[in-house]
Structures are given as C-alpha cells and as structure tokens.
Amino acid sequence: MAINWLLQGGHQAQNREVISDQDKERREIIKECYCPNGHSILSDAGVFQGHHGLTLKLRNKSREGLLVISPIVGDNERLFIDFERVPGEIVEISCPTCDQPFPIYNACPCGAHLVALFTSDKAHFSKCVGVCQRLGCLHSELLSQRDLRLYNRQDYF
Ligand SMILES: [Zn+2]
Numbered sequence: 001m002a003i004n005w006l007l008q009g010g011h012q013a014q015n016r017e018v019i020s021d022q023d024k025e026r027r028e029i030i031k032e033c034y035c036p037n038g039h040s041i042l043s044d045a046g047v048f049q050g051h052h053g054l055t056l057k058l059r060n061k062s063r064e065g066l067l068v069i070s071p072i073v074g075d076n077e078r079l080f081i082d083f084e085r086v087p088g089e090i091v092e093i094s095c096p097t098c099d100q101p102f103p104i105y106n107a108c109p110c111g112a113h114l115v116a117l118f119t120s121d122k123a124h125f126s127k128c129v130g131v132c133q134r135l136g137c138l139h140s141e142l143l144s145q146r147d148l149r150l151y152n153r154q155d156y157f
C-alpha cells in the first residue's frame with residue numbers, strides 16, 4: 001500500500017479536496033483568510049448571504065481591479081469590481097492591501113495555475129483555499145488540516 005500511496009502524491013492526495021456545487025449543502029463558511037503577509041482579505045466589498053467575501057486584486061498587463069468571491073464553500077458566486085472580465089484570460093491574483101501575489105501551489109485541470117489563499121495566519125499550505133488564475137474557471141479546492149489530522153491517525157508516520 002505504501003508505494004502506491006506515495007506515487008499518488010502521499011499526504012497531498014489525502015488532504016486536497018475539489019470543491020463542488022454540492023458542498024454548498026454543508027453550509028461551511030470561510031471565516032478567516034489571509035495573504036502571505038498576514039493581511040485579512042475578508043471584506044464587505046462583497047457580501048454573500050450576510051457573510052463577508054474574499055477580496056482579491058486582479059491584474060493583467062493593461063488593467064487591474066477587484067474580484068470578491070463568496071466565502072460559502074461550494075458557492076460559485078463572485079463579483080467583479082472595476083474589472084472588465086474576459087473569460088479565459090489568465091490574471092495575477094494578489095492581496096488588495098500589500099499587492100503581494102498569492103503563491104501558486106498547483107496546476108489547475110484547465111491548464112492555468114491555482115493560487116493559495118491561506119485560511120490561517122500561518123500562511124501554511126496545509127490550510128488554504130485554492131482558486132484558479134483563469135477568469136471563468138470555477139475550479140477551486142479546499143486544503144485543510146482537519147483532513148491531515150485524520151490521516152495522521154491512520155499511523156503512517
Ligand atoms: Zn497583504
């Protein structure tokens with residue numbers, strides 16, 4: 001079992017979860033989210049069913065603006081502010097406070113990259129939300145320590 005498990009990416013396969021529409025039923029809300037420098041990106045620039053959205057700065061060669069995404073896990077609602085949206089375009093995603101780009105941690109199935117929005121102020125990849133740099137791509141992932149702990153309990157270490 002160990003060899004196969006390692007080939008499949010080891011613990012990464014265990015704690016990565018692709019978010020789907022059905023996840024909305026869980027009513028799980030992202031209540032904390034930070035840039036690599038520890039700025040909270042939750043703001044009332046966009047409010048979704050009473051919850052503050054995750055606010056991101058988008059930039060390409062010619063323009064910049066804001067994207068606010070719903071903090072409700074599985075909810076694909078997003079709001080573009082001052083940004084002309086060209087579906088399929090790949091943009092840089094950065095912190096609206098300090099401009100630091102969110103780090104790329106993986107490839108998206110669409111061919112672009114996923115960036116990590118940290119759900120703890122430790123800026124650790126084991127606790128983050130992954131969103132795609134391609135406009136119009138709704139692939140997103142949830143990486144959580146809870147799953148990592150579950151896995152620890154299985155005694156592989
Ligand atoms: Zn920042």
Ligand SMILES: [Zn+2]
Binds near residue numbers: 108139
């Ligand atoms: Zn994508």
